[in-house]
Amino acid sequence: MKIAVLGTGMVGETIATKLVELGHQVTMGSRSPENEAAVKWRESAGSGAFAGTFSDAAAFGEVVFNCTNGANSLQALRLAGADALRGKLLLDVANPLDFSRGAPPSLTVCNTDSLGEQIQREFPAARVVKTLNTMNCEVMVKPALVPGDHVVFVCGNDASAKQEAIKILGEWFGWKPGNIVDLGDITASRGTEMALPIWLRLWNTLGHGRFNFQIVKA
């Protein structure tokens, strides 16, 4: 499949690399076609790897992963363009982290709104599914790095988009169906994005990112 990965940071690189390994064609999108990280990735990731602008990538992809820095995601998606996103599954992996006060970051939006909702509102023709944003990127594409059962959340307004997302999580990344938790519509992004502060604390406490949330129930 042709896939756009927007963002050249660790999350974008990890997801894009995994997708190329699976045999997909991936364009990594960034502000500039000469973005150093994107070019370096393209040169190392193999024959299915391409780099271009946000607009190039979004036009190329049948599915779009938003792996940009959450504080800049709306701007990046505007550069990608509403037309290029129309009707496409847009997997929003970003967290709206605000480092302007230093570390640990706060969120640029939360509580009565969320990045996932902002994206769906501004791009109503995109089929936004918020997912994967509650864990380290290496766990996103290889859940078996953390032993046993632990969960990935999905939410979004479009039921068929969520089904496609669940298929991608399961068949491409290896998430067991029972560990994929559908939280409902896109407003649940508030919940998954607001899980970041406790995730960051746990990361500090444990000293590594190879952990994840599990929901244990009676």
Add this chain to the structure above:
Amino acid sequence: MKIAVLGTGMVGETIATKLVELGHQVTMGSRSPENEAAVKWRESAGSGAFAGTFSDAAAFGEVVFNCTNGANSLQALRLAGADALRGKLLLDVANPLDFSRGAPPSLTVCNTDSLGEQIQREFPAARVVKTLNTMNCEVMVKPALVPGDHVVFVCGNDASAKQEAIKILGEWFGWKPGNIVDLGDITASRGTEMALPIWLRLWNTLGHGRFNFQIVKA
């Protein structure tokens, strides 16, 4: 031990009842000594159960549980009085839920501050430990209701207060030592309070409150 439980809602009643069952003397504090819920509880909970004002309860307790509605906790604690709280372990179980926009609630404070921090700032001589606020009240006092391992978080600025809190969680409520996670200082309250939106979504999705978070790690 003499214990104050501030708040007459489900959380306060569940914790106060458990403490009386354990043989402690408990004063349930509320705005009025004739509070209907508190009087009803006192009459049903046995000989160790008392009811009074927030001030009565805080003066009585060697340990204080804040189980008030989080949106009103600061006001309740002001009525309890800084002098009565001085030097005492104050277990803050409250969440600053804001129902003014209807359900699901948002938070009255979050992101760059938290209720736990507000309480510790306003009552610097109280030894505040934020804990138990990430689960249903029946799970707080009986973790075995949810099978297997799952966690309770503690955070606070006073290391000895946290040790006392951990002892209470373990010896009184049955939390295994390995399932009590110390997240550091009181600013970690942001993380545990901001876990409420996803908790509420899960509660909606599962249809019951007998679940909890577990942290699975490599």
